[in-house]
Amino acid sequence: xxxxxxxxxxxxxxxxxxxxxxxxxxxxxxxxxxxxxxxxxxxxxxxxxxxxxxxxxxxxxxxxxxxxxxxxxxxxxxxxxxxxxxxxxxxxxxxxxxxxxxxxxxxxxxxxxxxxxxxxxxxxxxxxxxxxxxxxxxxxxxxxxxxxxxxxxxxxxxxxxxxxxxxxxxxxxxxxxxxxxxxxxxxxxxxxxxxxxxxxxxxxxxxxxxxxxxxxxxxxxxxxxxxxxxxxxxxxxxxxxxxxxxxxxxxxxxxxxxxxxxxxxxxxxxxxxxxxxxxxxxxxxxxxxxxxxxxxxxxxxxxxxxxxxxxxxxxxxxxxxxx
Amino acid sequence: xxxxxxxxxxxxxxxxxxxxxxxxxxxxxxxxxxxxxxxxxxxxxxxxxxxxxxxxxxxxxxxxxxxxxxxxxxxxxxxxxxxxxxxxxxxxxxxxxxxxxxxxxxxxxxxxxxxxxxxxxxxxxxxxxxxxxxxxxxxxxxxxxxxxxxxxxxxxxxxxxxxxxxxxxxxxxxxxxxxxxxxxxxxxxxxxxxxxxxxxxxxxxxxxxxxxxxxxxxxxxxxxxxxxxxxxxxxxxxxxxxxxxxxxxxxxxxxxxxxxxxxxxxxxxxxxxxxxxxxxxxxxxxxxxxxxxxxxxxxxxxxxxxxxxxxxxxxxxxxxxxx
Numbered sequence: 001x002x003x004x005x006x007x008x009x010x011x012x013x014x015x016x017x018x019x020x021x022x023x024x025x026x027x028x029x030x031x032x033x034x035x036x037x038x039x040x041x042x043x044x045x046x047x048x049x050x051x052x053x054x055x056x057x058x059x060x061x062x063x064x065x066x067x068x069x070x071x072x073x074x075x076x077x078x079x080x081x082x083x084x085x086x087x088x089x090x091x092x093x094x095x096x097x098x099x100x101x102x103x104x105x106x107x108x109x110x111x112x113x114x115x116x117x118x119x120x121x122x123x124x125x126x127x128x129x130x131x132x133x134x135x136x137x138x139x140x141x142x143x144x145x146x147x148x149x150x151x152x153x154x155x156x157x158x159x160x161x162x163x164x165x166x167x168x169x170x171x172x173x174x175x176x177x178x179x180x181x182x183x184x185x186x187x188x189x190x191x192x193x194x195x196x197x198x199x200x201x202x203x204x205x206x207x208x209x210x211x212x213x214x215x216x217x218x219x220x221x222x223x224x225x226x227x228x229x230x231x232x233x234x235x236x237x238x239x240x241x242x243x244x245x246x247x248x249x250x251x252x253x254x255x256x257x258x259x260x261x262x263x264x265x266x267x268x269x270x271x272x273x274x275x276x277x278x279x280x281x282x283x284x285x286x287x288x289x290x291x292x293x294x295x296x297x298x299x300x301x302x303x304x305x306x307x308x309x310x311x312x313x314x315x316x317x318x319x320x321x322x323x
Numbered sequence: 324x325x326x327x328x329x330x331x332x333x334x335x336x337x338x339x340x341x342x343x344x345x346x347x348x349x350x351x352x353x354x355x356x357x358x359x360x361x362x363x364x365x366x367x368x369x370x371x372x373x374x375x376x377x378x379x380x381x382x383x384x385x386x387x388x389x390x391x392x393x394x395x396x397x398x399x400x401x402x403x404x405x406x407x408x409x410x411x412x413x414x415x416x417x418x419x420x421x422x423x424x425x426x427x428x429x430x431x432x433x434x435x436x437x438x439x440x441x442x443x444x445x446x447x448x449x450x451x452x453x454x455x456x457x458x459x460x461x462x463x464x465x466x467x468x469x470x471x472x473x474x475x476x477x478x479x480x481x482x483x484x485x486x487x488x489x490x491x492x493x494x495x496x497x498x499x500x501x502x503x504x505x506x507x508x509x510x511x512x513x514x515x516x517x518x519x520x521x522x523x524x525x526x527x528x529x530x531x532x533x534x535x536x537x538x539x540x541x542x543x544x545x546x547x548x549x550x551x552x553x554x555x556x557x558x559x560x561x562x563x564x565x566x567x568x569x570x571x572x573x574x575x576x577x578x579x580x581x582x583x584x585x586x587x588x589x590x591x592x593x594x595x596x597x598x599x600x601x602x603x604x605x606x607x608x609x610x611x612x613x614x615x616x617x618x619x620x621x622x623x624x625x626x627x628x629x630x631x632x633x634x635x636x637x638x639x640x641x642x643x644x645x646x
Contacts, residue, residue, distance in 0.1 A: 083432055087428075109406055110406070111470070116462070124455045139436075140443075
């Protein structure tokens with residue numbers, strides 16, 4: 001099953017979600033209004049609302065709280081991208097100029113805050129205290145993951161557990177939260193809520209590992225943002241860790257690149273190429289595949305066969321995506 | 324009645340609120356943990372939790388949701404100060420070094436986000452959907468006010484309505500929200516909820532006007548942050564507006580200072596002195612006093628005479644405070 005087929009089956013709900021997201025991003029300030037509208041319409045794949053909608057569809061859901069919840073997770077994702085881009089001082093995202101290319105950083109911080117506030121308003125609209133709780137703790141998990149990324153930057157003495165905890169917060173927590181919110185709104189029983197949350201977390205881990213692989217492999221043209229950004233920011237990801245374990249302590253060239261002082265473009269490319277040629281990429285993809293397998297195994301609890309297949313296809317997306 | 328007497332009467336609840344705030348600010352990262360703990364313990368006056376507690380005390384409140392709600396408004400205030408200081412690149416706040424003096428701006432953005440997340444978790448703990456709604460829309464109002472401040476900076480062609488809308492968002496909205504949340508947790512009837520929200524808004528307006536007056540009057544020593552910061556940032560506040568209306572179009576000296584290009588310290592001080600000597604300060608204080616009078620008049624709806632007096636004293640604080 002293709003992602004487009006899943007999206008088609010959710011078309012009506014997704015259209016309502018999109019409209020709700022666009023409405024929440026409306027502001028009065030002239031230039032800002034147009035830019036925000038472009039950001040929330042530029043798409044991305046709306047993976048998190050799709051996951052939330054699918055999780056609810058497996059059960060007996062009420063559509064009214066579902067739309068703001070799905071819009072809320074997408075808005076939370078957008079807000080966190082805005083701050084992420086400010087922190088990275090990124091000028092491109094999804095091939096489009098970011099807010100940083102137009103506004104100073106103070107303004108962009110506030111725009112991100114404003115979008116966080118809108119996502120909180122959307123979550124509150126569900127009037128479901130547990131959904132609001134999941135939403136708030138997910139926001140905290142995302143910040144925790146991003147803080148860990150900053151605090152572990154430029155250090156090659158990290159464990160795989162450090163990496164996993166970091167990407168759980170940064171990416172997997174929102175997949176987990178989206179699936180859990182959907183299950184809660186679907187009035188699923190507790191074991192199904194737990195299983196769907198774990199499914200979301202596993203799929204999110206796979207997505208981030210593949211993201212980290214793509215960052216090492218891709219050129220600026222294909223991913224719509226600068227290539228090897230992780231290396232350039234001193235962020236040590238799984239492929240780099242696996243490469244390090246293959247070089248038996250001969251790691252001074254990686255150390256230098258991760259330190260990041262006076263490193264040339266050629267050096268970044270050379271280390272990226274070494275990692276690619278070492279087999280570390282394949283090993284990282286195996287790790288992503290294990291997460292997907294574990295996620296899919298959790299779906300046996302889902303009573304609805306069609307939704308089960310859709311969620312399985314959703315999980316497999318993590319491994320097969322092009323930008 | 325003095326503020327300290329109000330605080331004394333709330334001592335037990337406030338101690339629980341303080342403990343809850345401190346716990347919510349605990350993080351694992353070594354340096355950051357100590358700094359956050361210093362920030363949340365450095366005090367300020369805890370005006371917003373006091374207002375929330377008083378609003379609930381007037382009615383039949385349940386203590387369990389009250390503590391996280393009061394901790395939540397204080398945490399929201401702290402989070403917004405962290406981002407505010409990042410935007411202003413301020414190195415001092417309440418006479419203490421800010422996070423900006425220790426961490427880079429990306430880290431400080433995330434720390435602010437993390438504190439926002441903690442405040443949302445505290446609000447969610449009330450398990451009261453209306454409290455969560457007020458919390459979320461207050462966050463949006465704060466961002467709106469701060470964005471307005473940025474978008475109107477360096478412009479002297481602003482109306483008093485622009486100013487009022489801006490300070491409502493920046494400051495009064497959280498006073499309004501705190502009073503409303505307290506009343507909601509106190510199970511006050513709708514007319515009392517509305518009256519207490521309006522009371523909070525009026526008091527908040529008075530606080531911000533007086534803040535703007537103090538910024539023009541004070542020296543760095545007395546307010547614990549750089550003096551005349553508003554002028555230096557091109558923020559046109561009420562005293563400046565009132566001064567402009569007195570000079571009959573002879574405003575090129577103000578225009579130059581508000582523009583802010585190549586302005587010397589002496590020029591800032593000179594314009595601040597001109598504003599102080601013009602009578603604009605007294606007129607601004609009159610405006611603050613009107614807000615306080617209007618706030619106090621709203622208190623007739625409160626059944627409990629003691630709480631009524633405490634809230635009246637709270638409102639008067641806006642006019643009589645030293646730093």
